[in-house]
Amino acid sequence: MGSGIMDAVVADLKVFGLDFAEGEDQDAIAEKCFDSLCLPGFSLNFCTEQDVLLGKLGLCHEFALWKFLVNGIFPVGSCDLVITETLFDAVPVRIYQCKTSNPEKRQGLVWLHGGVGISGSFPQQRGCYAAVSYFLKNATEFGVDPQRIVLGGDSSGGALVLAVSQDLVFRTDLPRVRAHVLLYPFLQALDFNLPSYQQNQSVPLLFRRNFIRFGLFYLAGKKLNIDCALSQAHIPEHLRAKYQKWISHEHIPEKFKRRGYVPFIPGPFSEDLFKECEKVFEARFSPLLTEDDVLQQFPETFLLTCEYDIFRDEGLLYKKRLDDNRVRVTWKHLEDGFHGISLLIGLGAMEFPGTRSSLKSVIQFLQRF
Numbered sequence: 001m002g003s004g005i006m007d008a009v010v011a012d013l014k015v016f017g018l019d020f021a022e023g024e025d026q027d028a029i030a031e032k033c034f035d036s037l038c039l040p041g042f043s044l045n046f047c048t049e050q051d052v053l054l055g056k057l058g059l060c061h062e063f064a065l066w067k068f069l070v071n072g073i074f075p076v077g078s079c080d081l082v083i084t085e086t087l088f089d090a091v092p093v094r095i096y097q098c099k100t101s102n103p104e105k106r107q108g109l110v111w112l113h114g115g116v117g118i119s120g121s122f123p124q125q126r127g128c129y130a131a132v133s134y135f136l137k138n139a140t141e142f143g144v145d146p147q148r149i150v151l152g153g154d155s156s157g158g159a160l161v162l163a164v165s166q167d168l169v170f171r172t173d174l175p176r177v178r179a180h181v182l183l184y185p186f187l188q189a190l191d192f193n194l195p196s197y198q199q200n201q202s203v204p205l206l207f208r209r210n211f212i213r214f215g216l217f218y219l220a221g222k223k224l225n226i227d228c229a230l231s232q233a234h235i236p237e238h239l240r241a242k243y244q245k246w247i248s249h250e251h252i253p254e255k256f257k258r259r260g261y262v263p264f265i266p267g268p269f270s271e272d273l274f275k276e277c278e279k280v281f282e283a284r285f286s287p288l289l290t291e292d293d294v295l296q297q298f299p300e301t302f303l304l305t306c307e308y309d310i311f312r313d314e315g316l317l318y319k320k321r322l323d324d325n326r327v328r329v330t331w332k333h334l335e336d337g338f339h340g341i342s343l344l345i346g347l348g349a350m351e352f353p354g355t356r357s358s359l360k361s362v363i364q365f366l367q368r369f
Contacts, residue, residue, distance in 0.1 A: 080098065082097045082098070088131040088134035089131060089133070110151050111157070112153035112161055112164075113153065114155025114340075128164050136177075149178055151165065151179075152180065155340070156185075157185075158186060158187070159186045161182065181365065182302065183304045186215075187311070188286040188287075189219070190243060191248075194249055194314070195256055195257045195260075196311065198260065200308050203308045203338055205338065205340040206340065211310060212229050216276075219279055220277070224273065225273065233266075233270040234273040234274050234276075235274070239281060249263065251320055253316070256313065287318070288318060290321075295321060299327075301329045302362060303315060303318065304334070304361070304362070305337075306338050306339060332361045336353060341358060342362075
């Protein structure tokens with residue numbers, strides 16, 4: 001019996017449409033699902049430098065080129081999807097649906113894509129919430145079973161998934177999201193010196209300093225001092241003590257410290273930086289700070305972490321929080337993985353072994369619903 005997936009894009013949100021036919025080759029499914037997100041990995045860091053140059057020349061906004069790329073590229077050549085751009089509650093979205101008809105209601109996947117939050121700011125979260133709510137309310141109009149909708153995201157899109165979900169759990173007028181899919185998610189902006197940040201600070205595709213630069217711009221709407229943020233100058237001592245129960249190297253298994261870790265001593269506190277960064281202490285920006293009573297209402301979760309990714313440890317910390325709150329989690333860790341590895345699907349020689357295996361795991365998870 002076939003089922004299907006719909007995927008829509010809202011600012012940093014995307015949705016994909018295809019059928020999961022029983023027995024269909026999972027390599028083919030993976031390519032169909034994620035072709036529209038594929039970008040040559042090296043282009044992201046190239047765009048960082050070009051954006052800076054174009055911004056200084058006054059030719060466009062500093063992040064315009066990157067925003068264009070992360071918003072997605074339409075598949076080239078023949079495609080078995082119908083792709084539609086429309087509005088959900090005044091928010092631009094992109095819908096992917098299979099050309100083949102299905103008499104049964106399909107499964108729905110709403111995808112919030114990553115991009116270090118450069119496509120907007122906190123109003124972007126409200127846009128994603130409005131669009132997701134619209135789709136949950138009107139799923140049947142798109143041939144989707146409202147009880148089989150999965151919410152997913154990669155990188156900063158994972159943070160958006162959890163930000164939106166914090167509000168959705170209190171909506172009794174909407175169907176419950178069936179599951180979460182989180183690929184190497186960004187989950188906190190308090191400690192940039194966890195073991196994975198130290199070990200992978202210069203590993204493509206996401207360099208530590210670039211991430212902090214983009215994140216601070218997203219947060220404050222202007223450039224802030226990266227070195228001060230690295231030294232944790234934005235964290236007053238009482239908040240550092242409060243959140244150590246959830247964000248601390250002490251909760252990271254020792255095997256993840258073997259590639260090197262030096263315990264970090266915070267620098268002097270900056271009141272000015274704290275005021276600029278106060279929102280990092282909100283759970284909507286740093287989902288690792290979500291309170292237990294909210295987290296316990298989250299659905300079953302698929303979580304992908306990568307060994308060579310600065311976000312690896314916050315993924316491990318989030319898994320611990322889900323386990324502690326008895327939320328069922330399917331965890332896959334790529335020993336040879338790096339940030340953004342899943343987006344290389346269909347790029348031939350640029351694919352890595354973990355590219356296909358990670359997406360097969362996602363598909364196996366989705367086929368259960």
